[in-house]
Amino acid sequence: MTSISQGAARRLSHAARVLSEQDPAIFVVAIGSYLGLPITEDKLQTLTVEDINRILSGDDGELPEDYSRDSIKNALQYLWGEQEAQLATPEIEEMPAVMQGSPSIKVAVASNNAELLDGHFGSCLRFLVYRINTEGLYLADIRDANTTQTADDRNTARAELIGDCQLLYVQSIGGPAAAKVVRAGVHPIKFPKPGAARETLNALQSSLAKPPPWLAKILGKENALLRRFAEEAEE
Template identity: 50%
Template sequence: MSNTPIASREAALRIALAARTLNNLNVRALVEALADKCGLPITEDRLAQLTVEDLRALLAGDYADQSCHVGVDADTLKAAIRLLWGEGVAGSDFPPVQAYADGDMPGSLRVAIASNHNELLDGHFGSCERFLIYQVSPSEIRLVGVRSTLSTADAEDKNAARAELINDCQILGVQSIGGPAAAKVVRAGVHPVKRPIGGEARDMLAELQGRLLAPPPWLAQIMGVPAHSLAKFEADMEEIEP
């Protein structure tokens, strides 16, 4: 299958949500089945043409031996097809990004946020649907990318694949992350920070932004500046030790 069978982030999100609704079925197999049915690339318009019977046939057909066959009831099939059509998948689920070029924001850091909805920090590292990518400077917070984790679904080591997806970032914000996964994130050059309370991504980023001029040792090392205390920031943030 092509490395880029899905035409847009919106189409990728629809497929990922439908797969989750269908008892977390194998995403790669679903993509291959949809590619055969709809043709390539898989576009939003092509997904909108699918019917419940089309989906039922796909799940019971040639892809059954690729973990694409699941036993689901009619209501679940209908819910999945509505997601493939885009119903209930608001455009804000993949928030619009702002243009960014290297050097635009002097003294900035790149931060990944594990997210499932809008601009929320509400994801576990190993199961979030996407990473929101922000550039953060003392004077500005800019959303510069939204990266679907769909491409990591069939990886042999999903945690390593997710770490690679964000390896251009310096900090990762998550609600939760396991120790082995955190070690892989650290090896990718990213510093994981756990915020169990979750909430708006920009709330965490604003707290971080307010400390950029007086960073703690780990942040100072990233920035190449003298270290200062970050006690107030860390009171609400549980730092992950490598």
């Protein structure tokens, strides 16, 4: 008899990616120990938020800070099978006519399903690559993160996968991985709470005309504030 059904394995895989950036397999093993083998879809259906808290808390009974209540609820929806309908990969879009001929930046979004910003850098299923300028934004490419699984250094391979982007929007990323992303020329920004990618990117688009200093530096642009600082330094 197998220790896990195919449907349960699929649900566990997605839930583990939501919760664990470093090693999703640890969560799968913990679920097996908690529920007993074989792991079935019916058993996963019985899990509650309190159960997941106990599983993640470990021997000391303290829930690690890396796990938010929102991520636990999201993982639980996968375990129950409620999120499976949302896992379809979105469609790549054509550049809108209004954006043609104008320079744009690329933003990679760590994602596990649909057009959500809901992925950890080290375990997300894909990177959604958007092009953005003051006139609009669109989904220009989708990069399959699973192509990096056999790399000697997975984080370096993932950084190279999005190396043509200026920004990385991600739910979480560890320090060493973030350093590799920065070395690849990409600036990582964390959004711990999962949400719709386009809503988050709309806020970025609205700031492009007069970017804050950190963004102006990344974009290679000089806004009024930076010019004032330069003039004061010369004086």
